[in-house]
Amino acid sequence: MRDDLRLLYLLIVYDIHKIMRYKVFILMRVAWFSVQVGFFAYLISHIVGQRFGGELTYYHFYLLGAYTSILFTVSMFRGYETAQEFEEGLIEYMLSLPIKRKILAIGRILGGSIASFILTLPMMLIVLFLLGAFDLFSISLAMASAMIFSIGIVSLSISLVFLIKSGDATDITFGILDSLLVRLSTVFYPAIILLSFIPYYYVSSVNPLSYLADFLRWIFYPQELSKYLINNPMNLAFFIIGFATSMLVLATIFIEKKIEGGGWK
Amino acid sequence: MSSGRDVAISIRNFVKRFGDIVAVRGLNLDIYDREIFGLLGPNGSGKSTTMLTIATVYRPTEGDIYVYGKSVSRESDEVRKYVGIAFQEPKAMWIDKPIEILTWHARVIGYSMSDARRVVREVMEMLDLWEQRNKMFSELSGGTRKKVEVAKVLIQRPRVAIFDEPTAQLDVIAKHIVWKAIKELSREGSTVIVATNEMYEAEALSERIGIIYKGELKGLGTPAELKDKIPGGDIIEIHIEGSLDPLTKQMLAEKLGAYKIDHNNGLIRIYVDKGEEKITPAIEMLSNKVKIKMISMKEPSLDDVFMFFTGARLGE
Numbered sequence: 001m002r003d004d005l006r007l008l009y010l011l012i013v014y015d016i017h018k019i020m021r022y023k024v025f026i027l028m029r030v031a032w033f034s035v036q037v038g039f040f041a042y043l044i045s046h047i048v049g050q051r052f053g054g055e056l057t058y059y060h061f062y063l064l065g066a067y068t069s070i071l072f073t074v075s076m077f078r079g080y081e082t083a084q085e086f087e088e089g090l091i092e093y094m095l096s097l098p099i100k101r102k103i104l105a106i107g108r109i110l111g112g113s114i115a116s117f118i119l120t121l122p123m124m125l126i127v128l129f130l131l132g133a134f135d136l137f138s139i140s141l142a143m144a145s146a147m148i149f150s151i152g153i154v155s156l157s158i159s160l161v162f163l164i165k166s167g168d169a170t171d172i173t174f175g176i177l178d179s180l181l182v183r184l185s186t187v188f189y190p191a192i193i194l195l196s197f198i199p200y201y202y203v204s205s206v207n208p209l210s211y212l213a214d215f216l217r218w219i220f221y222p223q224e225l226s227k228y229l230i231n232n233p234m235n236l237a238f239f240i241i242g243f244a245t246s247m248l249v250l251a252t253i254f255i256e257k258k259i260e261g262g263g264w265k
Numbered sequence: 266m267s268s269g270r271d272v273a274i275s276i277r278n279f280v281k282r283f284g285d286i287v288a289v290r291g292l293n294l295d296i297y298d299r300e301i302f303g304l305l306g307p308n309g310s311g312k313s314t315t316m317l318t319i320a321t322v323y324r325p326t327e328g329d330i331y332v333y334g335k336s337v338s339r340e341s342d343e344v345r346k347y348v349g350i351a352f353q354e355p356k357a358m359w360i361d362k363p364i365e366i367l368t369w370h371a372r373v374i375g376y377s378m379s380d381a382r383r384v385v386r387e388v389m390e391m392l393d394l395w396e397q398r399n400k401m402f403s404e405l406s407g408g409t410r411k412k413v414e415v416a417k418v419l420i421q422r423p424r425v426a427i428f429d430e431p432t433a434q435l436d437v438i439a440k441h442i443v444w445k446a447i448k449e450l451s452r453e454g455s456t457v458i459v460a461t462n463e464m465y466e467a468e469a470l471s472e473r474i475g476i477i478y479k480g481e482l483k484g485l486g487t488p489a490e491l492k493d494k495i496p497g498g499d500i501i502e503i504h505i506e507g508s509l510d511p512l513t514k515q516m517l518a519e520k521l522g523a524y525k526i527d528h529n530n531g532l533i534r535i536y537v538d539k540g541e542e543k544i545t546p547a548i549e550m551l552s553n554k555v556k557i558k559m560i561s562m563k564e565p566s567l568d569d570v571f572m573f574f575t576g577a578r579l580g581e
Binding site: 003007010013014017021088089090092093095096097098099100101260 | 317320321322324341342345346348349350352354356357361365369372373374375
């Protein structure tokens, strides 16, 4: 057990170490995100404000959605990383190490999630700064929920890579998922507006992105944004935890089965 | 137990298929404890597939492989505790540094951070890698990358050390450094398997050699045993003054059990089995008939052995 935890720690270190090599990528992402939330978000909020009046401060709504969107994209990117490891043969090296398959699967998922969270931390801090949200409890709760959400998404993306196995098919699938899941959610559109488009609303109501975005809104703006949420705060929290836990368990079983049976080849 | 030696790895009816492609076809082989075993075969012969299955990277399609009694199919977690492998293609992210790659590897193997640093430095210095420890992996030459891969196993010092073409792309000096390190590993108690498609490497390193071709084991034994299996593989060359009469030639052939005798310009070439045992009788017979100037014996090369067992040259 102690040895398993040591190996789990080393696998997490491996993934965190990997993101440190993307300094330019991170800087570019942070720069672009800053422009998006500092300028374009302000602009679009102004337009929405003029159209719907001052009841909803869309700027608050948008910023937390934008962070959810970037966390989702970065977490999905872990799948690309795994696919890249297939091509470089690193998966064979990993499989030859004295690590139990289950620990390998959990370690890579947790490592990928923590790495994704760290990578998006500057974006979260920018959002919190722009919102003027400095309450430590709220910030801690937001970080914890983002971290848990990322576990679910990384579990999903790595499982997809093991399922698809083809580099091109992975690219297409991830591209479709990224564009569809962000749009079919409450990341940028309030649930109350989506009610006018029933199929859209139903898809959004089972989309994990909706739940994180709305949960973050509830954390920082419980009064102002509560009537725009897709579910009540307790359900939002349970959904995020349930999604992450079930995805982690399913992905671990699936990946373990795939790699032990040589199905990754 | 087999041949009086403990068996470290027992390969039983091992078959590996990738879709419609059969990489290994019913392999049966015992590798003894603490021996250096050479797996000789051309690219695509099934060497790497066999080694990767021993390392539990692949799972047998049929049959099984036992490493110190543990099944790679059913007890892979246990098997991995015994095995370390240096892959044919070095495995590392291109933007990592050798020192990071090897330190992380050492930590996974179970070294504490301080021990990992010490062992990594020792091995890197031994392989003449230390000066390049902080270069990006992508900046290293093919030979240096290969040394980083070999270093992983030398750091690990596993009970079963597998090297897949360990000296490919290395210069002559580096080859000898790696060979010395592999022999040292064996002396310290590791069972070593070396896959190679280079004859001289198989002969320089291995106590026994398995010849694998198109997924099948074609020959097995010590280099000397394999050479002895070629009928008439040894050639006794005798330089004489004058000529050899047909009757003496016929008697010589009968007495030595020669497959063939060539005689041309004072050089007699006698093709026999176990040539070292036939030199003395040949001298005794010929010394009364002709003046012998020089005698030598040529053994078949491993290339000849490979040709004999597979019907193909290694490059084919």
